[in-house]
Amino acid sequence: EPEVTQTPSHQVTQMGQEVILRCVPISNHLYFYWYRQILGQKVEFLVSFYNNEISEKSEIFDDQFSVERPDGSNFTLKIRSTKLEDSAMYFCASSEVSGTYNEQFFGPGTRLTVL
């Protein structure tokens, strides 16, 4: 069964460093998303991406964040200068269609720890 994959599973970094989180969405999906979940808190939307551009972003997704689809399979989230509060689980998701019915398939997540 097709699935969303993410690497690495765990990333530890120093405050101020840049990190790139990688995702391979399901191959025939067109819509891609990043969410994050701080420990003990709810899943929060960061950004959605379609047709090689950002569709929507939340207020969390400030200038320190960027997304890219560098080739036909990968979808990346970059944090330029990490802060302690960026420590969270980051989930990538993808879906076939947007609009009303939009089952999003989630990857296993990358746990980011900023020291």
Add this chain to the structure above:
Amino acid sequence: GQNIDQPTEMTATEGAIVQINCTYQTSGFNGLFWYQQHAGEAPTFLSYNVLDGLEEKGRFSSFLSRSKGYSYLLLKELQMKDSASYLCAVPLNNQGGKLIFGQGTELSVKP
């Protein structure tokens, strides 16, 4: 604005039935999702409701009342493996279809 409320935690006994409630206030409505999330893992899809009524899928059923802004997830014949967090989520009415999640209900199934 958008708001989704769920109980923080619930406890039930193996073999029993449990109902997890969710109330929502959104500026538009495009259905409601339930996801299951085991600790340290990704959310996995359980159900989607867009019309009022009950949708049954094996041991799990989901109910929606749009007029009341209310949904519930019903789990029957509880098993230990059902211990997880259950997330209520609504997609917003715009391109990109982002999901707004509730806090999640942590269900503990006891022997």
